Amino acid sequence: MRRTYSYNEAVTILGGREHPVIAAMDKLLGGALLAGSLGLWTVLDLFDAKPDFVRLSNDLLTKLSARRRGVSRHTRTQQLHAAHAVLVMTAFFEAYEEQRFAVKLTPQDRELVASYNPWELELPLPSVDRSHEENLALLSRLYGDLADHLLRGVTGLASWDALDDTGQERLRAALGRTAKRAAERYRELLGQFAAEYPEIRFWVAVEDGRATRKALARLEDVLRDTTTDLTPDVRLTELAGVYRGALRRPLVKPAEVPGDVRIPALAEAYVDPRFQVVADVDRAWAPSLLAAWDDVPVRDDLYAYLAGHLTSPRAVSAPLLVLGDPGSGKSVFTEMLAARLPASDFAVVRVELRCAPAGCTLEEQIEHGLRTLLHEQVSWAEFCRTTGGALPVVALDGFDELLQATGVNQTRYLTTIAAFQQRLEDMGRPAVFVVTSRMSVCAGLELPGDTHVVRLMPFDDGQVRAWLDVWNAANRPLPAETVLRYPDLASQPLLLLMLALYDAVDSTFQRDHLRLSRAQLYGRLLARFAEREVTKTAADRSGADLAEDVEFELDRLSVVALAMFNRGVQWVAEHDVTADLAQLLGVDSPQRMKGTRTPLSAGETVLGRFFFVQRTESIREDRTTLRTYEFLHATFGEYLVARFVWNRLTELRRMDEARPKRKVMTDDTELYSVLSFAALTSSKPVLDFLKELAAGSDRDGLFALVAQQLYWRDRSRTSRGTYLPHLLTDSVRDAKYSLNLVVLALVLRGKCYSDELALEVDDWRRLTLFWKSRLPSNEWAGVVLWLWVERDAERHFSVCLNRRERELQAEWLLMAEPYVTLDEVAMTLRDAVTPLASEHGIQVTAALVALMATPVDKCLPALQRLHEADGGGEVFRREFYLRLGTGGNDTELVRLFGLPDVIDDIGVVVEGLLRFHERGGDRALLTFYLSGLSVAGLRPDLLTRARRAAETLGVQLKW
Structure with missing residues (x-):
């Protein structure tokens, strides 16, 4: 159209x-x-x-x-x-x-x-x-x-x-x-x-004044007002029945919750999300970056936006991309959309991409969705021809899950959809497409010109209260003030449900929340769900046995989190988890017995037990099933990583206390295995959780242990363990391990002096330069941004963890690095240029320094660099006029740059032009520029020279 x-x-x-x-x-x-x-x-x-x-x-x-x-x-x-x-x-x-x-x-x-x-x-x-x-x-x-x-x-x-x-x-x-x-x-x-x-x-974004309703019910009301009164065929009626049935489904399966807890249905509990929308996107815009959304207004009229978009001509020319964080309700949004669109006007096909066969075409994905919904083979072409005038709406849920299940980059997926829509429209069978995805996987995704991009926002306080009103009407009330103390959990619908389920058993959350740290809350929250899974079996356990089983269950979950953290990914494949469980916990997969079905692997067993661990699977053409897993919210994984590291550290402490005196040190192979693949400074939440876990512990004893391991860091290792999430050279692993030991020391002590770490200044320089030489650039940047090192007159230097928010910009890494490595020469240079860099930025400062060190007769390349530097316009103009007529090649200078616009300091401009004139510069150019300049307020000597030049050129000066 x-x-x-x-x-x-x-x-x-x-x-x-x-x-x-x-x-x-x-x-x-x-x-x-x-x-x-x-x-x-x-x-x-x-x-x-x-x-x-x-x-x-x-x-x-x-x-x-x-x-x-x-x-x-x-x-x-x-x-x-x-x-x-x-x-x-x-x-x-x-x-x-x-x-x-x-x-x-x-x-x-x-x-x-x-x-x-x-x-x-x-x-x-x-x-x-x-x-x-x-x-x-x-x-x-x-x-x-x-x-x-x-x-x-x-x-x-x-x-x-x-x-x-x-x-x-x-x-x-x-x-x-x-x-x-x-x-x-x-x-x-x-x-x-x-x-x-x-x-x-709704095309013109005018509120219709309709009484407030939720769960996108207003969208249904609006579209029924605009219905074309067509009678849907049998298939559309069946599909509508499937979608409407989802409204009656409880938020989680009853088997996953205590018996006396009532779980609201989707239609009751769904709160229309706030959202942002961007249209007419260009190639430079990156929806995966939070900064790209900073200036986009937040709206709360999702039903009105959808009513306007779905009935507008643009809907059939490019897909609508819906983005959100894990647990933000993207999949539920597509369920609500499918349930609320009238079957007389819209023929909805909801496709779960996580279940579609890997490697199939767009049309085959849709047909797979139709077969799943209708339990019969229906071609897309046949479906379109039998909609009876209803507009097909294809909801492709989980583009990010398609990527993680197949492992194939699909940057042109939306472009492919837009081209498909164009072909459909040319055939007289137009269709609307809606695609959901996580924001973080959209880097590099090509966006067709007419694409609308919607971002679902986290709950605000009002939405949290609205959700709790529904929950509290059926269960023991959970005060909103209690929940809102934990915005990371409360702002995501699924995590808010987890809090409510945790509290529903015995109100533990309400009773203890004021004295719980965030780490303690996460620990209790996950332990409660682990206990429910453990007690589903009929084994007769003592209290100690139960506690041990719960701890082991959490250890297995922690291995899942560590598998992601140490690989630097947001999701992990089942086979990787199975391998890690065997290497870190000795959990092997059961063997298949003759005449039985293939048993679940160790990875499948642990990952299939918790609804807050999301599974994605795809089937290859050879019928191989690919499964990947992730936490509904990254904070769960970050807590579990910190928990696993902390447990390995405290376990090493117990081993050290029991160490025979004849042994110089305790074998730290397990701790080395865990801490030699990723820098802890790459995750602020992990560091925050470690600090909370350290509260109330034997800090001095643990610090002494860490300092001891740091002292012996250069010894020849008899074993590096069997845990290998990915291949790294020994030197890289050694660098990451020594860095993480320093970080753990700072977590325990807060601020450490050189003698406490047994490091002289030269030792520290060698160690930090070793890190820089072996760490990837992004991890080294994290070190520079986190470590705060200061010289000390009596104790040489001190170091602490102190994230410098101002220096998060990449260009400031170069300025901050000397203070981490204690490079005296670089520190002196940094101090010298800091005032300039603070005012003009790194690029302009570097160009200025180069220009100041260049003779005027060779300044053209340096001036060109300043001219091209971002934000250097005013500085360039000033430096240009300061060098005009001072002995360089003025003709070439003017040929390259012309005469730039004037600056605030008009005296610099006039003096430069007068020098140019006195050295025989272009008369016509000087005449043009001098006639437009005001000489009021000039120094007397400049004024005299300006009058003389004006007489020579026949110019009337402005006063």
């Missing part, structure tokens, strides 16, 4: 010659309308003698309502699109007619203005991603342009020359009033039109 229509195209779509009103209009214009020859000369003649044209345009809009029932959803959208184009032009020429001024055209005049044809302009269409005011501003600009074109046409006529000054001014004013009045008339006509067609309100 075209994004915009002209007036001529619109009237053709609305009925052409068959429509009685259009036929009457065409007859009135002598056949010019449908012949496409309605030019400006006809317009100017028209409103002098034929105001009936305006009346007929209004009749066309009024009689459109007689055809709004019994047509397909796509046809209705086309009609509304075309009707809006007619409305836009009708408003303008009604306003034109109200001015009642006559313009007479001679035959020569008609030839002069015939080239301009406003009836063929592509007229703007309101967009649901813009506010009502922005849409009106767009129309106002159009009307201003139309009035300007008419004025230019009129001023070239013979009748214009016949007018006196007063008459000409009156005509100008009348055309000016036309643009303003057209915008007013457009609003009036639009209000009348929206009364007949409710979706128009």
Whole structure:
């Protein structure tokens, strides 16, 4: 579907010659309308003698309502699109007619203005991603342009020359009033039109005043008001039944919760999310970056946005991409959307991409979804042909899960969908596509030009309270104030449910939350769910046995988290978890017995037990099942990593206490295995959890142990363990392990001096440079941003953990690094350039330093570097004029850069120009620039020189 229509195209779509009103209009214009020859000369003649044209345009809009029932959803959208184009032009020429001024055209005049044809302009269409005011501003600009074109046409006529000054001014004013009045008339006509067609309100982003309802019920209400009254076929009725059934489904399976807890149904508990939306995206925009959304307003009218988008022409030209964090409700959103769209107008196909066969085409993914839903093989083409006028809406849920299950990069996935939509539209079978994904996997994803990108926002306080109102109506009340103390959990729907389930057993959360650290809360929360899983078996356990089993269950979960952390990924494959469990905990997968089914692997066993561990699977063509897993919220994994590290450290402490005196040190192979693959400084939450776990522990004893391991770091290892999440050289592992030992020492002590770490200044320099040489750049950046090192007169130096928020920018890493490595020369240079860098940034500072060290006769490359540096404009201009006429190649300087704009310090500019003049510079150029400069307030010596130059050049100076 075209994004915009002209007036001529619109009237053709609305009925052409068959429509009685259009036929009457065409007859009135002598056949010019449908012949496409309605030019400006006809317009100017028209409103002098034929105001009936305006009346007929209004009749066309009024009689459109007689055809709004019994047509397909796509046809209705086309009609509304075309009707809006007619409305836009009708408003303008009604306003034109109200001015009642006559313009007479001679035959020569008609030839002069015939080239301009406003009836063929592509007229703007309101967009649901813009506010009502922005849409009106767009129309106002159009009307201003139309009035300007008419004025230019009129001023070239013979009748214009016949007018006196007063008459000409009156005509100008009348055309000016036309643009303003057209915008007013457009609003009036639009209000009348929206009364007949409710979706128009949502195209222009106007709240409909409907009583507040939730769970996207208002979307259903709105779309039922706009229904085309088509009867859905059997398949659509069956699909609607499946989708409506999801509304009655409890949020989690009853078997996963205590018996006396009532779980609300989806329709009861679903809270419409807040969201942001961006349209007309360009290639440079990166939706995966949080900073890209900083200036995008947050909205809370999701139903209105969806009503406007799904009934707009743009919906069938590019996919709608819905982004969110894990646990933010992306999948539930598609379920709600499918349940709320009327089957008479929308044929919804919801496809879970995590379950689609790997490597299949887009069309095959849709057909797999249809087979899953309808339990029969249905081709996409057959489905489209039997929708009976309902517009197909394909919801592809979990693009990120498709990526992680297949391991194949698909940066052109949305482009492929847009091309598929175009082919469908060309065939007369248009379709809407909605794709959901996690934000973090969208880096590099190509976005078609018409794509709308929606980001689902975390819950705010009001939404948390709304959700708890539903929960508390059926269960023991959980106060919102208690929950809101933990925004990381409360702001995500699934994690909020976890808190509610945890508290529902015995109100432990409410009773203890004031004295719980975040780490303690996470520990109890996960232990409660682990205990439920352990006690599902009928084994007779003592209290000690139960505690041991729960601890082991949490250890297995921790290995899952460590598998992600040490591999630097957000999800992990089942086979990797199975291997890690065997290497770290000695948990082997059971062997298959003859005559039995293949037993679950160790990875499947642990990962399939918790609903907050999300599984994604895909089936290859060879029927191999690929499974990957991730936590619904990254914080679970971060806590479990900290927990596992802390447990290994405390276990090593117990071993050290039991160490025979004849042994110099305790075997730290297990701790080395865990801490030699990823730097702890790469995750702030992990460090925060470690600090909380350290509270109340034997800090001094643990610190002494860590310092001891650091002291012996360079010894030859007899074993590096069997744990190998990925291959690294021994030197890289040694670097990461020694770094993590320093970090653990700082977690335990807060601030450490050189003697406590048994490191002299030279030892520290060698150690930090060793880290820099062996760590990946991103991990070294984390070290620079976290470690704060200071020289100390008595104890050489101190080091602590102190994240420098200001220096998070990549360009400041170079400035901060000398303070970590204690590089005296670099520190001195840093101190020297810090004032410049603070004012101008690193790039400009580096260019300035290079320029200052360059003789004036060789300064062109350095000036060029300053000219190209971001933010260096004002600095460059000043340095240019400071060097102009000082002995360099002025001719080449001016040839390359011209004479830049002036700066605030006009004296620098004038003095540079005078030096240029005195050295025989370009007279014409100097004359032009000096004549435009004000010399008021110059130093007396400069003023004298300026007067002398002005006399020579024949320039009148400004005072």
